[in-house]
Amino acid sequence: MQYLPNILFAIALIAGISFFVMNIRKLYRNINLGKKIDRTDNKQERWKNMIKIALGQSKMVKRPISGFLHIVVYVGFIIINIEVLEIIIDGLFGTHRIFLGFLGDAFYGFLIGTFEILAFLVFVAVIIFWTRRNVANIKRFLSSEMKGWPKADGNMILYFEMVLMTLFIVMNATDTSFQQAGIGNPISQFVAPLFDGFTAETLHLIERASWWIHILGILVFLNYLYYSKHLHILLAFPNTFFANLNPKGQFTNLESVTNEVKLMMDPDADPYAAPAEGAEDEVPEKFGASDVLDLNKVQLLNAYTCTECGRCTSSCPANLTGKKLSPRKIMMDTRDRLEEVGRNIDANGGAFKEDGKQLLNDYITPEELWACTSCNACVEECPVNIDPLSIIMDMRRYLVMEESAAPQELNSMMTNIENNGAPWPYNQQDRLNWANEE
Structure with missing residues (x-):
C-alpha cells in the first residue's frame, strides 16, 4: 500500500501520454492525406518566421489589448508548466518538492514565486478573455460559425486554465512547511489565511487533492487539445515554418496549363512533340479542389492550426459588406471535413470509403467562394500565417475548370479574352477607333 499512489500516478501518466501520442499520430496521418508540396526552400527565413511569429507572438500584438493578454497567458502557462517536471518526479518516486534540495532555498523560492505571480496574471487575463467572449459582445465572437461547440470550446479552455491556476495556488497555500519557510509564496501567502483553523491533517488532504487534480487536469488538458482549437499551441510552430514565402498576391499556376x-502562343511549336527530358507536363487528375484530399499538406495543416480568433473575418472586406464569406469559417469547415474523412478511414480499416460528400457544397458554398476579392487581408491578419485564400482559389479553380460554373460576369470576361485578346467585348481591329474621334 505504501507505493500505491506512485503506481496509480505512473498508470495515469502512461495512459495520458499514450492517448496523446495516439491522437498526434492520427493528426499526422490526416495532414498527410494532402497533396505533396515543397516548402523546404529558404530555411533561414523559415526559422526566422517561426521564432518571430510563433514564439515571439509578433503578429498578435498588432491588436494591443488581446495581444498583450495572450502573451501573458502564453508565457505564464508555458513557464508555470516547467513545474510539472517536479510534479512528475515527485509522483513517480514519492518525494516532495524534490527540486528544493537541488536548487536551494533562494533559487527555488525565486522560481516558485515567479510561477505564482504568473499564475495570478494568467487567472486575471483569462477572466478578461471570458468577459470579452461572453459579455462584451465583440462582433467577431458573435458570427454564426461561433455558435454551439466553437463557443463552448473557447470557454472550456478558459475554465481549464482558471481551475489549473487556482489549484496551483491552493496547493502552495496549504503546504504548511512551504508556507512556514516563507520562500516563493508572494501570492499563496495571501490565500493561506483562508485555511486558518484547519487541522494539519485537513490541510495535508487539501494539498494532496489539489496536487492530484492539478496534474490529472494537465493530462486531461493535453489530450483535450486534439479536439480543440487550442491545437494551435503545438501547430503554430510548424505552420509558420512551412508558410508561403512568396509575395502576397502571387498565385500558383498549374504547370500543365x-x-x-x-504552346498555343508559339506558332512554330509542334503540338505532337514529346516533352523535354525532366519536364513536368503531367495533366492532373483534377483541376483545383473540391474536397480536402485535393488540397495540399500545408493547407490541411493550416486548417488544424486555426485559432478561430476571427481576425481574418473581422478584416475581410467581403464579410464587412454583409456577404456570406468568412475566412475563419473556410478554415473551420476544412478542418471539420478533414476530421470526417479521418473518421471514415478509421471506420473502414485504413481506407477512405466514398461517402457522397465533399468540402464543396456540403461545407463551403460557391457563394462564399465567389464573394472573395482575393485581397489577402485574411492572410495578412492571421497571427499564425494561415492562408485561407489559397483554399478559396483552389476551389474556385475547380468550379471554373471542372464544372464550368463561374459567374456569368467572369464567363463573359473569359470569352472576350479568348475571342478578342482583352476582357472587353470589342474586336481587336476596333481598339484604336477612339483615337480617330474628333
Missing part, C-alpha cells in the same frame, strides 16, 4: 498556353 502554363505549358498549354505557351
